Amino acid sequence: MEFAEPENWARIRREAEEFVAEHVTRDVIENERRTGDGVDRALTRKLGERGWIASGWPIAEGGAGLDPFEAAALWDALRKGGVPTAGPGTTMLPANAIRATGSAELKARILPGVAAGETLICLGYTEPAGGSDVFACATRSQRDGAEWIVNGQKIFTTFAHIADYCFLLTRSQPGSAGPRGLTMFLVPLDSPGVEIQAVHTMGHERTNIVFYNDVRVADANRVGEAHGGFAVMRAALEAEQNVAPGSRTAWVAKDALEFARTHRGPDGAELINDALVRERLARMAMEGEVAELLDLRVAFLDAEGDKPGPVSALFGPESYVRASAATIDIAGTAGMLDWTDPQSAVDGSLDAHYRSAVATTIYGGSSEVLRSLIVENRLGFPRSRPRR
Amino acid sequence: MDLSLTREQRAVRETFAALFGKQATPARVRRAESTGFDQLLWRHYADVGALGIGVPSDCGGGEGGLLELALVAEEAGGHLAPIPVAETAAGARLLGRLGEKELLGPILRGSVIVSLATHPGPVSQQMLVDGAIADAVLALDGESVVYVTRPNGLPKTARRNLGGLPLAPWYAPGATTVLAEGDGARTAFDAAVDEVRVLRAAALIGLASAAVGIGSRYAIVREAFGQPIGMYQAVAHPFADAVTALDGAQLLVRKACWAMDSAHDDAPALAAMAFVFAAETAYHATTHSLHVHGGYGFMEEYDIQLYYRRAKAWAAAFADPRRELLTVADRRFGPVTTGGR
Numbered sequence: 108m109e110f111a112e113p114e115n116w117a118r119i120r121r122e123a124e125e126f127v128a129e130h131v132t133r134d135v136i137e138n139e140r141r142t143g144d145g146v147d148r149a150l151t152r153k154l155g156e157r158g159w160i161a162s163g164w165p166i167a168e169g170g171a172g173l174d175p176f177e178a179a180a181l182w183d184a185l186r187k188g189g190v191p192t193a194g195p196g197t198t199m200l201p202a203n204a205i206r207a208t209g210s211a212e213l214k215a216r217i218l219p220g221v222a223a224g225e226t227l228i229c230l231g232y233t234e235p236a237g238g239s240d241v242f243a244c245a246t247r248s249q250r251d252g253a254e255w256i257v258n259g260q261k262i263f264t265t266f267a268h269i270a271d272y273c274f275l276l277t278r279s280q281p282g283s284a285g286p287r288g289l290t291m292f293l294v295p296l297d298s299p300g301v302e303i304q305a306v307h308t309m310g311h312e313r314t315n316i317v318f319y320n321d322v323r324v325a326d327a328n329r330v331g332e333a334h335g336g337f338a339v340m341r342a343a344l345e346a347e348q349n350v351a352p353g354s355r356t357a358w359v360a361k362d363a364l365e366f367a368r369t370h371r372g373p374d375g376a377e378l379i380n381d382a383l384v385r386e387r388l389a390r391m392a393m394e395g396e397v398a399e400l401l402d403l404r405v406a407f408l409d410a411e412g413d414k415p416g417p418v419s420a421l422f423g424p425e426s427y428v429r430a431s432a433a434t435i436d437i438a439g440t441a442g443m444l445d446w447t448d449p450q451s452a453v454d455g456s457l458d459a460h461y462r463s464a465v466a467t468t469i470y471g472g473s474s475e476v477l478r479s480l481i482v483e484n485r486l487g488f489p490r491s492r493p494r495r
Numbered sequence: 496m497d498l499s500l501t502r503e504q505r506a507v508r509e510t511f512a513a514l515f516g517k518q519a520t521p522a523r524v525r526r527a528e529s530t531g532f533d534q535l536l537w538r539h540y541a542d543v544g545a546l547g548i549g550v551p552s553d554c555g556g557g558e559g560g561l562l563e564l565a566l567v568a569e570e571a572g573g574h575l576a577p578i579p580v581a582e583t584a585a586g587a588r589l590l591g592r593l594g595e596k597e598l599l600g601p602i603l604r605g606s607v608i609v610s611l612a613t614h615p616g617p618v619s620q621q622m623l624v625d626g627a628i629a630d631a632v633l634a635l636d637g638e639s640v641v642y643v644t645r646p647n648g649l650p651k652t653a654r655r656n657l658g659g660l661p662l663a664p665w666y667a668p669g670a671t672t673v674l675a676e677g678d679g680a681r682t683a684f685d686a687a688v689d690e691v692r693v694l695r696a697a698a699l700i701g702l703a704s705a706a707v708g709i710g711s712r713y714a715i716v717r718e719a720f721g722q723p724i725g726m727y728q729a730v731a732h733p734f735a736d737a738v739t740a741l742d743g744a745q746l747l748v749r750k751a752c753w754a755m756d757s758a759h760d761d762a763p764a765l766a767a768m769a770f771v772f773a774a775e776t777a778y779h780a781t782t783h784s785l786h787v788h789g790g791y792g793f794m795e796e797y798d799i800q801l802y803y804r805r806a807k808a809w810a811a812a813f814a815d816p817r818r819e820l821l822t823v824a825d826r827r828f829g830p831v832t833t834g835g836r
Contacts, residue, residue, distance in 0.1 A: 108562060109497040110753045116496075176496060364828065380831045385824035386817060392827050393768040393820070396750075397743035404746060407498045418739040478735035479728065485738050486711040488725045 116180040119173070123181050126157070127188030136189040140446060140459075143313040145266045146194025146227060154185070155224020160195050161202065169222025175406040183353050193312070194266045198228045201274035201330075204343040205293070208331040217272075217293065228293070231261045231275035231317065232340075239473045241276065241340070242286045246319060248277035255279075255329070257294065257322040263470070267303050267315040270296055274343070275319075279334050285494075289336030293328045294319070310463040344472075345414070354402055354423030355467070356430050357395030359460045362453045363434040364388055370441060370452065378437065387433045394426040416484045417477045424467035425474060431460040498746075500566075507548070507559075508566045514539060515574035521798050524659070527577035531653040531661030532628045537578045541605025549584055550591040554599050561690055562752040565697035569745075572701030572809075575801055577659060579625040581694035582611040586633050589687040593640065593675050609633060609642075613688050613813060618643050618668045624812050626663030627653035635684045639676045644669035658808020659801075686755070689766040693751045695813050696773035699806065700744050703773075703780040706802040707737050710784025713799075717787075730787055737780035744773045764826035771819045774810035781806040 130153055139147065154160050157171065162178045164170025173181065186192045202221045205214060220226030237243040246259025257277055267273060272293045280288030294301070300322035306314045331339035367378040367388060378384045401419035408415050434457050435442050446455025468474045482488035500508070518536045527533045540546070549564045550556025557563075564584045571580045583602075586609045590599050601607040610625035612618050612634035623632060628651055631644045646667050653661045675683065711734050714725035724730045751769040754762035781803045785792040792799050810816060825831075 108500070108749050108753050110750045111496070111757070113496055377833060379828065380833055382821060382831075385828065385831075386820045388828065389820040389823035392764075393772055393823060396765070396768060397740075397747055397772060400746035400750060401739075401743055403496075404498060404742070407496070415742065416738075418742050421735065422739050422743060475728070475732070478732040481735035481738055482711070482725075482731045486707070486715075486734055488711065488715060488731050488734070489723055491726045491728050491731060 112180075113176075115177060119177050119181050120184045123184035124188060126153075127185065127190065131189045135191075139189070139191045140311060143308070143311045144194070144269055145191050145197075145312060146269055147191050148227075148269070150190060151195050151224040151227070153224070154190070154195060155222060158222070159185075160224045161199060161218075161222040164206075164222060169219055175409040176403075179353070179402070179406045186353060187358070194227055194229075194269065195224065197230060197265065198226070198270075200230065200343050201228045201272075201293070204274070204291075204339055205330055207342055208339050210327070210329075212327060213293070213330065220271075226272070227266065227270040228272045228274050229264050229267045229270040229296075231264055231267075231273040231294070233261060233263045235260060235262050235316075239476045241344070242289070242337070244276050244278050244289060246275070246277045247281070248279045248290055248292065248324075250279070250326075250333070251323075253326050255290075255292065255324045255326060257292070257300075257319045257324055259319050261317045261319075263306070263314050264303075264317045265312065265314040267296060267317050268305065268313070272296060273317065274330070276336060276340060279336070283334075286337040286340075288334050289340065290333050291330040291336040291339040292324050293330055294322065294324050295328070298322050298324070308466065310466055311459070312463070312466070354395070354398035354419070354427060355460070355464070356391065356398040356423060356426040359427060359430045359434055359456075359464075360388065360391035360395040362456045362460065363391060363430070363437060365453050366434070366438050366442065366457060370438070373439075384437055387437060391430040391433065394422075394430060398423045398426050416481050417472060418481060420471060421474055421477045421481065424464070427460075427467055428464045431457075431464040435461050498749075504563060504566060507563050508570060510543060511545070511567050511570040512573075514543060515570050515576050519571075519574035519576040521575075521801070524575045524577055524801060528659040529653065529655065530627070530651075531577060531656075531659055532579075532651075533577045536576060537605060537608075540576075540578055541603075544603075546583065546587055546605055547599075547603040549588045550599065550603065554591045554594070554596050555603050556587070556591060556599075560752065560756040561693060562749060562756070564690075564694055565748055565752050568694045568697035569701035569704075572698030572703075573705040575659075575702065575705075575805060579608065579610055579628065579661065581691050581698060582613065582625055583608060584694060585687045585690040586611045588690060589633055589640070589683060590674075592683050592686075595674060598642070607631070611687060611691060612643070613691055619664075619666055622654075622662055622664050625661050626665055627651055627661035629661075631669075632665075633674075633684075633687070635681065636671070636673075638678070638681055640674045640680045640684050642672045642674050644671075656808065658805045658812065660808060660812055662812070685763075689755060689763055691813065692766045692770040692819075693748055693755065695809060696744065696748050696751075696769040699773040699777040699809055700741060700748060702802055702806055702809070703737065703744075703777040704741055706777075706781040706784040706799060706806070707734060707741070709799050709802070710734065710787050714787045724787065733779075733783040737776070737783060740772070740776040741780065744769070744776045747772055761827075764823055767819050767822040767826060770810075770813070771816045771823065774816040774819075777806040777810065 161170040162173045166172050232241045248255045248257045275292045275294045279290035300320040302318040304316045405419050441452045442457035444451035547556035548559040552558045568580050607630045609631045610629040612632045614621045618634045656662050747769045751765040754765045785799045785803045
């Protein structure tokens with residue numbers, strides 16, 4: 108076993124930090140905090156120029172040929188440097204599914220733009236009545252010659268107001284239920300009949316409700332087989348559950364430590380010298396270490412072609428919630444001031460962590476769904492969700 | 496970066512899984528409850544060379560690292576092996592580092608048991624984890640590492656206890672020999688105590704993984720209200736937390752082993768984290784694994800209670816896990832500087 112970072116990670120991280128120093132201005136950071144868009148078009152193109160969007164793809168396909176560890180090191184450094192990563196990161200889930208299951212024509216038309224940072228794709232899975240049960244999909248698609256007509260509504264379609272396409276799950280066989288009778292499309296979001304409404308979140312992220320009213324989609328934009336959308340979805344969902352989510356537990360632990368080193372408690376004592384605070388900071392550091400190790404193992408098993416089940420996707424977000432909550436307890440009012448307040452501590456990050464953390468236990472699979480998958484896959488438990 | 500075990504490490508694990516599978520059966524574990532020790536198992540353990548695995552070759556050992564010992568400890572924990580693993584392994588390595596070839600001879604053959612007195616203060620004032628069976632203990636006396644022999648005529652009787660441990664105090668220890676003095680001595684002893692942290696963590700992980708196996712198999716076959724209780728998410732989901740935490744604990748132990756053996760600056764913090772995380776994980780995992788048995792889990796005939804009791808005792812015999820978080824804090828953030836709480 109060898110836990111030392113190989114030299115190339117440090118080099119990649121250094122390159123990312125140089126990129127951040129050059130391109131991620133205070134304006135970029137503040138603009139993201141104000142809009143919550145999750146993507147900066149100009150910055151995304153610059154990432155694409157370096158092959159960093161599809162960083163794991165071969166250089167000939169516009170990627171950078173990085174292995175999963177290198178890609179994780181790169182994106183971790185970019186995110187910590189303030190690059191809005193939700194948009195480009197999300198784009199890669201459908202992009203990889205298209206690369207695996209799409210037609211040759213679709214791949215040639217879409218993927219180069221993705222790698223270049225020109226093309227952004229959002230996810231159209233979740234519906235108002237669906238939630239974690241993505242196969243409860245009710246958005247309809249009906250074939251009409253060389254086109255399909257789509258009607259329905261999706262929710263939590265983050266950065267739909269900026270993206271070029273939505274990777275849209277539809278029910279193409281009327282009367283079908285569950286995972287059967289589904290078809291997946293890549294829908295251009297400038298199509299007539301697409302209506303996008305903003306939804307603002309307590310974490311200051313913007314997301315959207317998207318309505319599809321008689322939207323005509325070319326059959327050439329179908330991904331995978333007609334009525335065979337389940338296979339495409341499964342590939343995309345598995346990629347999401349096994350993707351190293353890049354836990355933020357160690358990040359909030361570092362911010363909490365910085366706070367404790369620079370503030371005093373109500374009794375006037377330095378927080379860093381208070382055993383009650385030290386115990387919680389140590390717990391955050393410990394859970395941060397565990398979260399990072401579980402993430403690292405995802406990348407490692409990914410490189411070996413093995414899947415550990417969504418344990419890191421469960422532990423990372425849940426430990427992030429615990430740490431962000433303990434941090435507010437420790438910091439009190441000083442920790443709850445918004446970053447725009449000149450008196451906010453650690454650039455308002457404590458308030459921001461607490462606001463953002465809870466959503467991470469939901470998107471990409473709610474903790475409850477992940478727990479069911481873990482006991483089924485790792486311990487052979489019977490399935491508890493009803494089969495359709 | 497490489498998270499895989501070598502072929503040799505996998506062979507170590509398989510050897511000890513087979514040994515404990517045969518020689519540490521639940522019946523043997525029960526028989527050793529009052530003594531805390533299975534002499535026959537110890538004989539086999541010594542015969543396969545277990546005691547020299549982590550000792551330098553010039554002292555007659557196998558030159559293995561802490562990770563090899565952690566693999567042994569994990570297997571021992573998985574079978575609740577009633578022999579002293581952590582303190583004896585760390586003690587043998589300490590003697591190896593101090594170049595005590597002669598002392599090590601009978602120790603590596605298994606005929607002399609040398610444990611470690613890990614708690615602060617004189618040996619005479621500690622409850623020794625292996626006090627009922629050890630022939631000598633290594634301890635820190637001021638700035639000296641000392642070798643303290645068993646009191647003359649002390650019967651090898653363990654205090655009856657929660658974890659079936661060979662606990663006994665030595666109120667009037669035997670002869671004391673100074674093996675090393677000064678800064679180097681303290682550093683070497685502290686490293687040995689950190690190795691105990693890591694090896695106890697590894698044993699707790701083995702213990703908890705086995706308990707999760709027992710509990711989950713029961714939950715899958717036991718029916719209530721017309722279906723297996725494992726179909727109820729309130730029963731199933733805590734097992735997911737246990738599997739997740741055990742994966743994390745195992746990675747943390749292995750990183751701590753790597754850090755200790757490569758003298759990484761963060762090694763002491765990682766060793767303490769590994770202990771805390773494994774202790775808490777083992778407690779939660781065994782608690783749920785027992786709980787799903789309902790009333791049966793409380794019965795002596797069911798093995799799960801053996802795991803539940805040891806999960807708590809094996810950790811607390813070394814230290815209070817929450818207090819160990821303050822050790823993590825000292826090591827990661829530096830010691831308390833002014834009058835804190």
